[in-house]
Amino acid sequence: MIRRVEGSNIPRSSSTTLRRGFSTEIASESVADEAFVSPWKKTIPNIEPPKTPLSYMKTRPPTPSAIPTKLTINFVLPYASEQASKEVDMVIVPATTGQMGILPGHVATIAELKPGLMTVHEGNDIKKYFVSSGFAFVHANSIADIIAIEAVPIEQVDQAAVQKSLAEVTQKLSSASTDLEKAEAQIGVDVLSALNFAVSG
CATH class of the missing domain: 1.20.5 (Single alpha-helices involved in coiled-coils or other helix-helix interfaces)
Structure with missing residues (x-):
């Protein structure tokens, strides 16, 4: 049985559901998007297909069975990587809903950032940044990706x-x-x- 997707002229089979895999489900970094590459090679065999987003995605580590002792953060700006795969105890970000503390084992969350103070806690060492805006993506495997439009260490x-x-x-x-x-x-x-x-x- 064929049905039409609402707002679209693309017929879809009711017995199948199209689903994109998460980055944790990608077998390796070299996996190509065959749904794109195969038709490309049939249609234009003399030209190499362009890279797809899947070609650049790294496999996320699986969600651990026990809560880890550290939180891994990636703190990036459009022009620089402030911290990459840094293991810390906690991060507090200025979310639009209020200050949000992120600890190891935090539930998966996406939070919009507002102008404010972000603190990175590593033992007794606390690094403070002022961030203008951005997003914090907290994953279930105790990894947090913090993307800010602009950030500066507070001491500067x-x-x-x-x-x-x-x-x-x-x-x-x-x-x-x-x-x-x-x-x-x-x-x-x-x-x-x-x-x-x-x-x-």
Whole structure:
């Protein structure tokens, strides 16, 4: 029996369900997406098929049966990798729903980040970053991927410069005449207020 998918002209068999595998289910890094590669080779045999996303995906370690003692984090920015496969005790991120602590064995979660202080705890060592925005992807196998648009170690921030900039954007907000000016000034106030709170705390 053939049925049509709602909002689509693609007929699908009702006895089969199309499903993409998770990265933990990929046999190896060299696995190619045969559903794409095979038709390509039949249609264009003289040109090598382009790489598919599966060609670049690394296999995630399986979810352990017991909760590990460490959390593995990958903390990346668009232009740099701050920490890669770093084993830590805990990470606290500024989620839009509030401060969120991530420990080993944390339930799988996706959290949107807001401007605020992120702390990485490794024994008695606490590394503090100010992050502007981004996402935290917490996996069931005690791995957390934290992707930030911008981040800076808190010790590199000049508090006097932050307070001066905050006063300037607050003045711009009060004198803004258009919606665009108000929106731009409000973003500045939100980010700089969070940054000022992070450096003063």
